[in-house]
Amino acid sequence: MIGGGTRRRRLDEIWTHLHNNPEPSMQEYGTSDYLAEMLGEAGLKIEKFKCFPGFTADIGEGSPQIGLRADMDALVQEVAGKTTAVHSCGHDANMAIIATVMLELSELEDRLKGPVRAIFQPAEELGNGADLVAALGVTDGLDYLFGVHLRPQSELPAPFLAPSISHGACLFAHGTITGEDHHGARPHLGANAVEVALEISEGLRRLKVDPQIPSSAKMTLLHAGGGNLNVIPGSGTFGVDLRAQTNEAMSILHTGLISVCRSVTASTGSEIHLDYRDAVPAAIIGARAEAALTTAVTAELGSAQLSSRIVTSGSDDFHFYTQRNPALQAAMLAVGANVQPGLHHPAMSFEAAALDRAVGVLVAACHLVAERPFSSQAR
Missing domain, CATH: 3.30.70.360 (Alpha-Beta Plaits)
Structure with a gap:
């Protein structure tokens, strides 16, 4: 287990950089370079996408079995009378969480019983970034894929987490x-x-x-x-x-x-x-992936902080990955972070401690799934 202080400092450093350097859809080259360099220096294998921003980062030997996805783009909105890019959907938080998870897994690689791949993806806000990335085949060999997203306070308050989000x-x-x-x-x-x-x-x-x-x-x-x-x-x-x-x-x-x-x-x-x-597409939630996140939340934080599946009319291109590979066990962790006034509001704010909780759950989920592998024939 990485010390809480170390994790929080790391999260704060990564989030602060990403928050202060937002980039619109399909322009996330600086974001991609920053994260790729940081994870590469930590020993992860980096493969940048050739035709658009983004990359994969692998840890462990063999073909990855577990995937973690983070969306990189910011929205373009009017802030203080100026039109500018702003991370009002919390993608800066999503990236900070996934990057921190990968760094912690790399520091405990000798205890990791299966390879893990992080996917840093552009253009979620355009609704087609995941479709482009999925077409590259980066999830084709995966058994599990986990996403993460902060939720509005009215939908899921802190400190609760839910094991999946059923998007429309x-x-x-x-x-x-x-x-x-x-x-x-x-x-x-x-x-x-x-x-x-x-x-x-x-x-x-x-x-x-x-x-x-x-x-x-x-x-x-x-x-x-x-x-x-x-x-x-x-x-x-x-x-x-x-x-x-x-x-x-x-x-x-x-x-x-x-x-x-x-x-x-x-x-x-x-x-x-x-x-x-x-x-x-609407969510296609893998029962095993949802169960793994349920177990991880309970193990890491206790059953009192576990909420049931979130159902929302909003959409997310995360589900293109399961549309391409229907057998893929995929689920998105919903993180209660007291988001105010709401997602896509230019003045959006959230509780920073929620990122720490999400990292702990996803690290636990990766270890849990790696210890209980299943073959494609058994699905």
């Missing part, structure tokens, strides 16, 4: 309506792009999903027409936000959106094109 799926669609403008006095000569969009919006409201599964489908952007109010716009653009707690429900919403647009096209004659963006 989300899908953004940008729509283009193409038609001819015509005179305001002659509406019969063509379709009105505003009315076309409203028909699509109304169609989304009529989509039916099992009421036991949280879901929503709504138009969140609409632009049509120019400065002349006597011109009926034939063309326009719109945006749709789809949310569902399960991937099956998201499939229903996605199919429904296509059906609605086809129906409106048939009735109005307008051409409607959909461009999909940020299609993030």
